Amino acid sequence: MADKNIIEVTNLGHTYMKGTPLEHIALSETSIYVKEGECVAIIGHTGSGKSTLIQHFNGLMRPESGEVIIDGENIADKNIDIKSLRRKVGIVFQNPEDQIFESLVGDDVAYGPFKSGLPVKEVRERVKWAMSVVGLDFDEMKDRQTFALSGGQKRKVALAGILALKPKVLVLDEPTAGLDPKSSKEILEKIQDLNKKEKMTIVFVSHNMEEVAFLADRIYVMAEGTVVLSGTPREIFTDREKMQKYHIGTPETVRLLYRLQAEGYSVRADAFSIEEVSKEVLKVLSHN
Template identity: 65%
Template sequence: MTSKPILEIKDLHHTYMEKTPMEHQALTGVNMAIQEGECVAIIGHTGSGKSTLIQHFNGLLRPQKGKVVINGQDMSEPKIDIRKVRRKVGIVFQNPEDQIFEQLIGDDIAFGPLKMGLPIEEVRDRVKWAMEIVGLSFEELKDRLTYALSGGQKRKVALAGVLALRPKVLVLDEPTAGLDPRSRIELLSQIQLLNKKENMTVVFVSHNMEEVAYLSDRVFVMAEGKTVLDGSPKEIFSNQNVLEQHNIGTPETVEILSGLKKEGYSVDLSAYEVKNAAAEIISILQSGKGGESIGRT
């Protein structure tokens, strides 16, 4: 890609409680460039700086040192219109309750567009579109009380509230944490739809490597406050030495293939997708270790 990144980070540093006994350096020189339309995962062990980093993506935190450029706007500029930036970059945090303000679902999702001063007809259209995108029936649920929702439904409402702003970039912090398997699959499908069909740039933080393998076009690995590796999921999950060094897991498919390789079987560790991993295992069952068949006779 030759176009300018929609989001660019250069040598970003951030220190909490600077010049106090509680000083903690969370970011120590992050570099990152994300192109429009990409779906990017950020992974790393707890404390690697992921959550601090994404708070710079829409101005919740401002650069102490280094540069953050969002959709061509330098976040270090003192006169930057931060509200305008936040309409372009929407963040859904891990705890959806923190982003729900109103008693009724429809009112909560309409909160942002109303603050933008949009006509009521457009606000209604945006709320309906956002609810349908995340799998919530507009007619059935717009007047339902938010406090009575399940965790999965609250996450969908929080996501719809951000989508109603029509952001160019959607940032998600552990999007499926605490969800049951059905809700998790539904949400992953919705995220993929937004990225592929709506051409929305998606950046998500996750500890779930299966989700990373399923969704992402590119992966950034963080450790000790900086990026230590980036590439396609195939490139990242093939680099087990670096992942193990920083206490980062791999998808179960890669773990299975790695176990087979340690037993002496010839396998392709980059076959992380389920169908490809299955083909590798079938091949082993048919040929066996050292060429002897271990399949059915």
């Protein structure tokens, strides 16, 4: 993994409805750093500033105070090429309907590359590649009506549409919200493949601690518009005191170990992955 930061956010501030009775500070002195090739999770309660933060990553919002540097470019620079920035940093929002513009699946996935002025042959190749990455069969799905798709299929189409731009950074807001377990597992495995096999930098917002434990190299915890804690999943999920202090949800794996400890079993306190916890459980079973 490279040591270069591809995202550098320093002391970022943003206030909604400034100067009105409805003024609300969404971000205050927020700093986060993401290295090339990392998978970083941003967690925190609703209203903690997560969605406002990620909208600064591709220029949907510009800094009111502080600094946002994306791949060496300052997004406050008036001469920055926003179109180029948005090809570099693709955001997949929580509601896929917000990102589906065309009536046919193939046309929708092709929308971004086509608008970027790429040759038709390359657009077609990118569409085929992006659809295959998210598990949509090109021949079977390209002429399917987008309005008739299931929630899971719509999410895959929205993701494919962003991937067809070949971004360096993929940003996902609640990637599995509203999906059934099978679709959730498929999407998470696709995201992991993009990160590990395609070396794509991933930043995702989530309330689901299982998917955070599964995907993230590092975690930022936000509360009241700022970062209150950061670390690896092991550092975050095995620090019971901090988890309680910041009301961080507990992955099922960690909850199981806590219950075993409470019952008097000697199990590792620093395990959180399914593989590690399985070993601890088997150890308990083998001694009984």
